[in-house]
Amino acid sequence: MEPLISMGVLALIGAAATIAGASEDLESDVGSQSNANSQVQLAPQMGYIHRIYNKAIAGEPVSNAMMCTIGSTGALVLIKHFGFSPLFALVIGALIAAMVHGSYSVTAIMGREASQARFKQPIYLDLIRSHTPTIMAFAFLTTFSIEVVSYLMVYSLEHPFPFVLLCFLWGVVVGSIGSATGDVHLGAERQFQQQPFGEGLNASQSGNIVRKGEAGLRNGIDNLWFCSKFGGPMTGVSFGMVVFLGTWIIVVFDPAKGVAMGWLSNLLGLVIVIVFGIWNWNIEKTTREKFGPFKEDKGEEAAA
Amino acid sequence: MSEHKMIPPNTLLAFGVVGGLVGVYLAYFLSPMNPTFVFFGALGAVCAAVWGADVVRRVASYGLGTGVPSIGMLALGMGIIAVLFGLSLSLGPAGPLVALIVSCVIGAIVGIISVKVVGMTIPIMVSATTQIAGAGALLILGLGIVIAGSLDYAVFVKEVVTTGFIMMIYIAGGMAMLHPHNSNLGPDETQDRLLALSAEKAGIAVVLAGFASVAGMGAVAVTILIGIFIWYIFFGKYYAFVKRDAYKVVDTGMLPTEEEMA
């Protein structure tokens, strides 16, 4: 298709992907899912009873794949069998996905905390009532954004995969990315804010999450507030880059025009990877110089 | 762990295999007469999901080292490949049975490879992967016939695979098998609570499969109603079990005091 229209669609997809990434991470922050959840799960065992929403739905990639697939199933059925207009169908599909995700969240927190009865962890129903709608709202955003990305890829950029399959695939990818990037901000920073800044979590502090916050007891929405300042948007940038850059290299150098063009697009992707590699090395160098080592080199001192 | 009586593994195996096959075959033979009868496939899928969830519970309690979702994804992956292979042979009524057997064989091969080559030390690994692959295959067959209306290969591919609904079956069915153990993880896990949750999640999958069905509005309406009914009944049971098992279910409250913790 015309390069100009492709670039416009691409920009829209990139924006939708950024929103999807941010809302995916924030949803896992308010509900403490996957990685950082291991500490929330450990806390009652170490005697630290908490009021954090212990939602554990099999890890973010699978959970996000599920909500995106269910949303897109609902949308596709409405478009094909009931003749709804696409935008309306995408919204209703996302609503269905949010409701299913809400049901999974509620059963997850109740199940996890019921299985910790011997550690005297109570189930706080007000927590469930206040956090679940927030979780469902973010699930709605994530699902809708991923549906938009997939719908445009299939019907505008003419990607051959089925719409529902593409939503599943992007759901897995956004879950992996959210788990790798945004969860670090929650797990290493907000969840252990009482530890000194500038170090990793000492294994001896496992389970000692922050339970008493700035004013009152810490809960998932407090964690969400903090992570929405950095972790969430960064995850959005990451997923947006994956979707945008991955598709951009094919639009700039269209493989349909010949093998040489196809290889140019692959090389462009390789250049992007190398640029990020150099950036990573640069950050590694500057943080080592600026932050300095934790220990002195005893071997050199003894030799001196 | 619990003083409640546990349902023995072989009972659940029989329940899953017999329930699943009976459901799929009833749907297969009755649907040409009236497409609404595909709902039997959904019931078969629920039986298979409950069976699979219990197998996941037993194998994961040994410590897989890599997380529970992986075995669910493994099971459904094998299930998809085996079902599509079995249906592609166009053997007519023998198709579902061949698909189930092929899935179990592939599951056994992967299990044996995991034990002999990779060196996993879980005692029930081969039996577990075989059973989970079989449960996955029955899930896909059951929900697939609900959506497609028949198990004829061309129809199945066009209505279930090309639309992408097979991924919905994959993930919603897979979650019905692996979510119960993952969400009830803890020292006070009880089997009946876990199985109730599995049935409830399978109910959600049935609602979605019914919604996507092309077997006519009758099938759509009946299957969705059955799915909502299953979901409602088992959510109620699950909540009752949660209240039974939890330390305390409170409306609101502060953290327990020192005296309460002692």
Added chain:
Amino acid sequence: MIDIVGLIAPNILWIIAIIIGGTLISISVHFIPVGGAPAAMAQATGIGTGTVMLAAGAGIAGIIAAGAVMNLNQDISVVLGAAAVGAMVMLAATMIVATWIYAYGVGVMPVSAKVKYDPITKYRQDLYVSQGTEGHGIPTVAYVSACIGGLLGGLGGGLAYYALMKVGTYAYAGVTPLEVGNLNLVAIVATFTIGFFFINSVIPSYNIVGTIEGFHDPKFKKWPKAAVASFLASIPLGIAAVVAVGALALVGGL
């Protein structure tokens, strides 16, 4: 009853390609630095996702790229290159943002606890590890290792996808072959490739058992076991996939 032998015989080359693809996927999982849950608490080096899901995420990005490119240009080198690059770009974008969060949000530098000197930059590692942790962040050696992993994983997934598409577009005697753009064919090939990818990601994860930092990690030496396991497991899977895809043209009406 479909003629199974008639379907397998002309496609032996593609079955072998699928088996090689599965083995490559299995090997690639060992290169990708996985920190798991501890990495999200800055307690372990690597990316903070589980082994299976990170490898699957990278491979999936590769398969999406391969699907898009194969629709436009069927040259094998272009398709495989696109798959490899797709996987690498996904990992690169994930890792650079993770490094931003580690450096600016948590305040730690990328460092490995498994080696004293980074094999590539020759930076000293052990002095910069926080107390009580097993390293944190993504040092350069882990980044390079991840790129190699993405390359191999994308290649493996792309190879399986390409092979199955070729099986589907084969001209059997007396049967109209399907086209590359046939949506039914693409859907079933993509579904198979995804399922195949998941299975070949789970098997090496059973081998790794938890976290791995890349090719400099002592656990990396275990890769032959997973490679053999995936090779053996891919044989029945490859045959089943080829029969099911090949039967599509024979069934007709699509």
